[in-house]
Amino acid sequence: MVNRAEVREKIVETAARLLHERGAAAVTIRGVAQAAGLQPPALYRFFEDKDALLDAVAEHVFTTYVAEKSLDAASADPVADLRAGWAAHIGFGLANAALFGLLVAPGRVSPAAEAGLAVLRARIHRLARTGRLAVPESRAAGMVHAAGTGTVLTLLATPPESRDPGFADAMFEAVARQILTGPPAAAPDGTPAALPAPPTLTEAERALLAEWQNRPAPTG
Incomplete structure (x- = not known):
């Protein structure tokens, strides 16, 4: 007796392989059936x-x-976890270009995508609990999600040989400076990030903070 669940799984896995190797245009009923031996x-x-x-x-x-x-x-370090999640998201999008386009299509409601957002919200909530958020959790999650999606789409629209290798990290730093009250995690090369000014500082306090950040370390 044919196991319907196994046949369905075979069809989906075959279609996923075709999507990854040849793009959405290759995923036709006839093409998938032929590749699956059906x-x-x-x-x-x-x-x-x-x-x-x-x-x-x-x-x-x-x-x-x-x-x-x-x-x-x-x-x-909850910030390091957020950075790791960002890197994983970018890597997934670049490795699954055709699928990523389907997932972010306007109007699409995806339970899997919602589950991914739940993971992001949990990481944002952990930041909030440790006093690292400068904005509401919903705004922080929305900014990270939007920036991550935009970063992937921008990189996918650029020929691989022309992509800026530091673009994704720069985008993370830009968002981190807007949502965090402390310095984001060090970049992959070990370079420490500048300390963003807390949103409650006055202009004079911000100027003093900037002067302190830029002051050379004492010698001797």
Whole structure:
């Protein structure tokens, strides 16, 4: 007896491979059926059309990614965890260009994408609990999510050989300076980030802080 769950899983995994290797245009009912060793009518027993199949593929791949991300052990530094999550998000988007485009399509409601946002909100909440947030949690999560999505789309729109290797890190630092009350985690090269001024400082206090930050270390 044919196991429907196994057949469906085979179809989705085959479509996911085609999507990754050849892009969304390659994921047709006929093409996926042929690659899976099935007749095209068999796919219609599981999916209404190509869009439904693509939705299932997006959920399959992204759910696996979110599950792995949610299992990452938290470190002692919540900012470092946020940076690690950012890097993972950028890496996933660049490695799954066609799928990423489906996930961020306007109007799309994805349970897997919502699960990913839940992981981000948990990391933002941890920052808030340690007194590191300068803005409300909802704003911080929205800014990180929007900046991360925009960063991936910008990099995907740029030929690989022309991409700025420091662009993603620079975007993280820009957002971190807006949402954090203390210095963001050091960049991958070990360079410490500048201390952003807390939003409650007066102009005179900000000037004093800037002078203190830029003052050379004493010698001797």
